[in-house]
Amino acid sequence: MASTSPFFLSLILALLLTLVTAVAPIVDVSYSRYQGKDNGNGVTSWLGMRYAAPPIGDLRFMPPQDPIRSRQVKDARKFRLKCVGLQARPSLIGKSQSEDCLFINVFAPTDAARMARLPVYVFIQGGGFNGNSKPHVDGTGLIQASGMKMIVVTLNYRVSVFGFLSYGDKVQPNIGLLDQRKALQWVQKYISRFGEL
Numbered sequence: 656m657a658s659t660s661p662f663f664l665s666l667i668l669a670l671l672l673t674l675v676t677a678v679a680p681i682v683d684v685s686y687s688r689y690q691g692k693d694n695g696n697g698v699t700s701w702l703g704m705r706y707a708a709p710p711i712g713d714l715r716f717m718p719p720q721d722p723i724r725s726r727q728v729k730d731a732r733k734f735r736l737k738c739v740g741l742q743a744r745p746s747l748i749g750k751s752q753s754e755d756c757l758f759i760n761v762f763a764p765t766d767a768a769r770m771a772r773l774p775v776y777v778f779i780q781g782g783g784f785n786g787n788s789k790p791h792v793d794g795t796g797l798i799q800a801s802g803m804k805m806i807v808v809t810l811n812y813r814v815s816v817f818g819f820l821s822y823g824d825k826v827q828p829n830i831g832l833l834d835q836r837k838a839l840q841w842v843q844k845y846i847s848r849f850g851e852l
Contacts, residue, residue, distance in 0.1 A: 689731035703735035706841040707757040719837040740786030741815040762794030764803040767850030
């Protein structure tokens with residue numbers, strides 16, 4: 656009987672592990688819920704989630720503010736527009752660029768359990784603070800290269816005059832860096848819902 660105990664313990668452990676649920680395509684980040692997408696390649700993505708309120712109107716040239724609360728499930732299955740940069744053409748505004756651009760993207764192994772404690776790689780793309788060189792980076796390749804053992808986060812932040820204008824005491828300088836800090840705070844607060852370390 657003693658020789659069968661390890662077998663039964665292994666069997667029970669295996670059954671318990673199968674009961675651990677994978678990361679759900681709908682993730683609740685306390686201020687909103689987002690519908691992600693199982694990409695069919697072992698990676699689930701949540702694209703275009705707000706990490707701050709839209710920086711328009713009275714919030715233009717201001718430090719990022721918390722997102723507005725909503726209990727509706729928001730679509731997070733496609734990238735959002737990139738932030739307006741130095742060489743923005745009027746014809747691109749609203750098509751590929753927007754002032755409303757403070758969004759974050761999360762890529763996680765589809766079978767990662769919530770609270771799986773996976774390491775997190777945060778990619779902050781660059782463009783000399785004048786433009787977003789690659790705001791739509793797909794983290795799938797990095798996750799697959801890691802053997803499905805990591806989470807990848809990418810983000811947008813304000814650039815050019817919208818992110819780095821300095822005008823004496825009238826405008827907070829370097830708000831693009833404050834956007835980055837706000838996004839990193841978002842990661843610390845919510846990434847556990849995607850299977851983080």
